[in-house]
Amino acid sequence: MADTRGNKSTNCGAVTEQLTVTICRCEEITEADVLAAYQAGYHTVDEIKRKLRLGMGPCGGRTCMPLLLSLLARLSGRPIADIAPPVVRPPLKPMPLGMFEPLLPAEGKEGGGQ
Numbered sequence: 001m002a003d004t005r006g007n008k009s010t011n012c013g014a015v016t017e018q019l020t021v022t023i024c025r026c027e028e029i030t031e032a033d034v035l036a037a038y039q040a041g042y043h044t045v046d047e048i049k050r051k052l053r054l055g056m057g058p059c060g061g062r063t064c065m066p067l068l069l070s071l072l073a074r075l076s077g078r079p080i081a082d083i084a085p086p087v088v089r090p091p092l093k094p095m096p097l098g099m100f101e102p103l104l105p106a107e108g109k110e111g112g113g114q
Ligand code: FES
Pocket: 023, 024, 025, 026, 027, 054, 055, 056, 057, 058, 059, 060, 061, 062, 063, 064, 065
């Protein structure tokens, strides 16, 4: 149910602020998107990340993960410290450092430019 300013109230804790707030700028995910996922049964950071791609943009979740943790804490009624952070995975396979040599500036190829 929305009030005259567009604020929505839910039966999931004390989330009553405007749900059009953007949580993830990179993937254009709003608080309403997260709330819909939460109400559909996606309750962990990793579940929501997989469902919505939240945190998978160019910033790698640096901006949106703290916001998601805060929102999940409010929705679940638990402290943020009790919300498990996302699982961080290394690259699919090791990459040799020499692969990046063509990207170095000219002085970097000559032993560090000193
Ligand atoms: S703001 Fe979510 S991945 Fe960048």
